Amino acid sequence: MSYAAINPFNGQKIRDFDNVTDQQLEVILDQAQGFYEASQKQDVEERTEFLNGLANEFEKNSEKYARILSTNMGKLLVEARQEVAKTVSFARYYAKNGVDLTQPQPYNDLPNGQAQVEISGTGIILAVEPWNFPYAQVMRVLAPNFILGNPVILKHASIVPEAALAFQEACDNADLPLGAFTNVFANYDQIDHIIEDPRVQGVALTGSEGAGRKIAASAGQNLTKSTMELGGTDVFIVLDDVDITKAAKDAAKARLTNAGQVCTAAKRYIVSSKIYPDFLDALKEEFAKYQVGDPLDENTTLAPLSSKDAQQQLQAQVEKVIAGGSEVLYGDLTPNEGDGAGFSPLILSGMEQDNPMYEEELFGPVAQIYQAQSDDEIVKIANNSRHGLGGAIYTKDIERGKKIASRIETGQVAINSILSSQAEVPFGGVKDSGYGRELSDWGIYEFANVKPVMY
Numbered sequence: 001m002s003y004a005a006i007n008p009f010n011g012q013k014i015r016d017f018d019n020v021t022d023q024q025l026e027v028i029l030d031q032a033q034g035f036y037e038a039s040q041k042q043d044v045e046e047r048t049e050f051l052n053g054l055a056n057e058f059e060k061n062s063e064k065y066a067r068i069l070s071t072n073m074g075k076l077l078v079e080a081r082q083e084v085a086k087t088v089s090f091a092r093y094y095a096k097n098g099v100d101l102t103q104p105q106p107y108n109d110l111p112n113g114q115a116q117v118e119i120s121g122t123g124i125i126l127a128v129e130p131w132n133f134p135y136a137q138v139m140r141v142l143a144p145n146f147i148l149g150n151p152v153i154l155k156h157a158s159i160v161p162e163a164a165l166a167f168q169e170a171c172d173n174a175d176l177p178l179g180a181f182t183n184v185f186a187n188y189d190q191i192d193h194i195i196e197d198p199r200v201q202g203v204a205l206t207g208s209e210g211a212g213r214k215i216a217a218s219a220g221q222n223l224t225k226s227t228m229e230l231g232g233t234d235v236f237i238v239l240d241d242v243d244i245t246k247a248a249k250d251a252a253k254a255r256l257t258n259a260g261q262v263c264t265a266a267k268r269y270i271v272s273s274k275i276y277p278d279f280l281d282a283l284k285e286e287f288a289k290y291q292v293g294d295p296l297d298e299n300t301t302l303a304p305l306s307s308k309d310a311q312q313q314l315q316a317q318v319e320k321v322i323a324g325g326s327e328v329l330y331g332d333l334t335p336n337e338g339d340g341a342g343f344s345p346l347i348l349s350g351m352e353q354d355n356p357m358y359e360e361e362l363f364g365p366v367a368q369i370y371q372a373q374s375d376d377e378i379v380k381i382a383n384n385s386r387h388g389l390g391g392a393i394y395t396k397d398i399e400r401g402k403k404i405a406s407r408i409e410t411g412q413v414a415i416n417s418i419l420s421s422q423a424e425v426p427f428g429g430v431k432d433s434g435y436g437r438e439l440s441d442w443g444i445y446e447f448a449n450v451k452p453v454m455y
């Protein structure tokens with residue numbers, strides 16, 4: 001496993017990075033354990049101040065941090081600034097609520113006395129994170145665990161090493177105590193070794209199903225708790241009563257933001273057959289507004305993919321979808337043979353269930369569109385998936401939207417807005433999209449010791 005930063009817009013290598021040695025890893029584990037032991041004797045208030053300091057650091061230097069995202073994984077500068085702002089919001093939420101969330105909770109009126117439930121840390125948490133939101137994903141793990149006094153060791157995706165180091169620099173600039181957060185450029189064997197270490201009490205993975213199965217198995221083997229934030233094939237449902245222009249605008253954005261590389265991106269549009277032709281026309285018009293370009297150019301509307309490998313993999317996947325029976329309704333399938341990782345947006349007709357790609361996540365600007373005659377058929381198509389991450393429903397009839405939302409087997413649903421994570425709201429999946437929750441009050445309890453003291 002080698003860590004290298006390559007600008008995906010032009011294929012130019014920025015820098016290689018050395019892997020951590022086994023000896024360095026031992027020191028890092030010792031330092032992390034040292035932080036854990038010290039933190040359990042410290043007041044939570046002290047850590048909320050550090051977390052606010054970390055938020056300030058990202059806020060003050062937003063432009064610097066944002067540009068690294070653009071050059072490491074191709075994110076549009078405007079989207080990179082939004083990611084920095086979201087990263088700040090996650091830190092601020094736990095800084096503001098950390099004391100309340102970790103207060104002992106009284107459980108009175110027990111048959112034999114009463115109890116006080118204490119909330120404390122458990123030990124070192126390993127965070128294995130993806131390249132698509134290189135700061136926000138890390139903060140989702142660090143902020144709640146820092147409040148608990150759990151040290152976090154980060155193994156970031158190998159294509160965003162500068163972003164990983166920038167996060168470390170932000171923590172150092174905010175004077176987080178030694179061992180509280182440490183980035184490691186580790187190989188997969190070293191990751192297994194970390195999971196085997198008895199001081200490591202949790203593993204949080206965000207990534208593909210393949211990585212999820214591997215890391216969850218290692219964690220299970222060691223009886224170490226894990227959370228898995230995996231992929232999705234989210235639906236974007238458009239009912240027959242919508243403002244078609246507005247729904248199409250949001251539908252395009254929900255698929256094409258971050259070049260379509262979002263776990264909760266709208267991957268399957270399901271449209272009421274009454275408005276299907278008009279909606280499809282409106283959607284094509286919206287897709288035409290997105291053109292791949294340099295992410296650092298403020299006028300660019302669509303980012304390149306994160307790497308040449310990702311572009312080639314998506315091209316191969318789309319060709320299999322077409323060979324399996326889908327049609328191209330919008331876009332040009334010609335492969336990009338240049339050095340950059342640009343991928344032009346496509347709209348494909350929905351896959352039949354016998355399409356060998358039916359269950360696959362297409363991680364890029366490629367939408368599939370289905371039409372449905374009734375709400376029951378919409379729900380059937382939506383649930384006919386082994387994934388269950390997110391979803392969106394567009395309708396003027398909120399009650400009808402809520403009924404459909406309740407029937408969809410998924411971790412979260414938005415009505416009349418693009419699904420997006422928020423610090424205050426739990427985030428996670430069901431089915432093969434993973435387990436566990438990040439963010440909100442639920443997120444802090446994943447790796448907490450929830451301990452009743454009865455008397």
Ligand code: NAP
Nearest residue numbers: 129130131156157158188191207208211214229230231263
């Ligand atoms: P990935 O290839 O699975 O990589 C994710 C992380 O896992 C990277 O740090 C990767 O390191 C590491 N990894 C992979 N295999 C490993 C192994 N055997 N041992 C140790 N570490 C391993 O996923 P990705 O391509 O970066 O991210 C895209 C996927 O993440 C999509 O499926 C997307 O839907 C999902 N995602 C889910 C959420 C959510 O919250 N549910 C959010 C964002 C993304 P290397 O880079 O070194 O391989």
